[in-house]
Amino acid sequence: MATVAWTGGGIRIIDQSRLPDEEVWLVLRSAEEVAEAITSMRVRGAPAIGAAAAMGLALAVSSGRDVDEVAAMLTATRPTAVNLEWAIHRVAGAARSGGATAAVAEAVAIADEDVRVNRALGQMGSSLLSDGSHVLTHCNAGALATVDYGTALGVVRAAVASGKRVRVWVGETRPVLQGARLTSWELRRDRIPVTVVADTAVGALVASGRVGCVVVGADRVAANGDVANKIGTYTLAVLATRHRVPFYVAAPTSTIDLATPDGRTIVIEERPADEVRRLRGATVTPDDVEVWNPAFDVTPAELVTAIVTEVGVVTAPFADGLRSAVSRASDARGAVVPLP
């Protein structure tokens, strides 16, 4: 299931806002349509929005538009995931040096790489799961969040592919319900057992002893190993630490941001209050109640057992390991493309 694909004249995505009720595929035909799809979370997940934005920029360049202007517009859609600026930076660089053809090739390469990277990351992480593991994940770091296969769920898929039995637990992940709607949907397609709990139940779940490890994705990993990820991740890390449950972050090197020293400087997106006030049409709060709706939180590196990348599993102290992983991944791609 390639959830983000280049069609030549557009970008084919599955509309994640309609799942699980309806499986609707859209073809986005302009950078503006891509921007709208990212902002409204029709396409979401750090690697997936990176690939979609890359293709959106390539599309714009192909129709003769100004690279910098479109790149800025796409970069502004969401602030927290670093993959977005990383992917846009790569396509903009290709466009400047090789024009539309190079931009399209780079965007398609980013998407192809993402699938290979996730499969490699999954292999690296699968050794952390034993047969019979119960894995608690959060939000959706699966095929839907990437171009295919997934990061946290890629680890699960690789473990299952190697013959291990794995059960996944996931909190519903309010306000947008990616755990309840998306992770359950894609795991059931793969016949991997999954149980959904309310976000309030994760404490009792971890305390019950049923969770063998936590595996989550990431939107941005700072140079020191602090991890920005979907709101609620920090709570899982605190619970895991208290109950001595390993807390793993599945993050391709494209998610590691060496230019950000630690989590304090990561911009945390705040989303509309109505995401909390209403839920898919149903009333949740009185109409105009005050709401605080941050989309991400930061888990300090001290709570992270290991960060799983496509080139290896990094443990504390993270700074050296992350720098080395980024360097090896760039070498493997045959070109170092640093962020500005």
Place this chain on the structure above:
Amino acid sequence: MATVAWTGGGIRIIDQSRLPDEEVWLVLRSAEEVAEAITSMRVRGAPAIGAAAAMGLALAVSSGRDVDEVAAMLTATRPTAVNLEWAIHRVAGAARSGGATAAVAEAVAIADEDVRVNRALGQMGSSLLSDGSHVLTHCNAGALATVDYGTALGVVRAAVASGKRVRVWVGETRPVLQGARLTSWELRRDRIPVTVVADTAVGALVASGRVGCVVVGADRVAANGDVANKIGTYTLAVLATRHRVPFYVAAPTSTIDLATPDGRTIVIEERPADEVRRLRGATVTPDDVEVWNPAFDVTPAELVTAIVTEVGVVTAPFADGLRSAVSRASDARGAVVPLP
């Protein structure tokens, strides 16, 4: 706002399942209607279901029905809150010794006491809040959860009444959304500032330093100070402990169960999966996804800073203080009514 009231021929309640969309008042005219209202959470909150069940039993006794049979039926509606069995035990005892007249008088006394007890508890707790406090609460331990005034929100109300400025934060409290629907609704009626967050945001909220203390209610406090309360409470206690934020439990002595040595033996109700799968008509998960839906969790006494009762604030070690509080409260009522 008396949310549970004896009308002579029935029990008047506000239908909490319809809030905040509609303010619907119902008159329940049989013990079976009371049982249905408790099971379906039209009336919820440990003190409120205690008072409603007491009146339901008094109503049944008044129409000549068998005390033990109706008491057993009402006790079976929900297993976790001890107030339910405590209140039913009191009315059954009165019925056996003094018939219908005594049963009705006892049920009405339980409701009247609840309001007095909550006001006294609020006074005891208000000294814990300073001017400008930001209080994080959970679920609804307010007027709606009691006969009037509330326990955790009674503490807030008493502090506000004494001239302190208090802001309340509350997680929406999935699956039934008592925080989003009920706590916000009743605090806004009282013009007390309230901000709702998704349950996933409580970690980031506590980590941000904005929460001065946590105040929650309780469904059953064990003899050692372990606290059963709405699912999600344990997570707040773990977060509060990590961030050195005081964690207070507002529990009238009717919620203290000296016959339960610790939290391990408290029966935790599991509620229907559809509470998680759907939300007020909206789809949350694929139709038949597996769900675990515990309604309560247990916070170990070691994470509790203090338990606020109507006769005083109890701190660790809790065993002696809780026993003493129950004894003093019984003396104050003029009669010791132990559970069997």
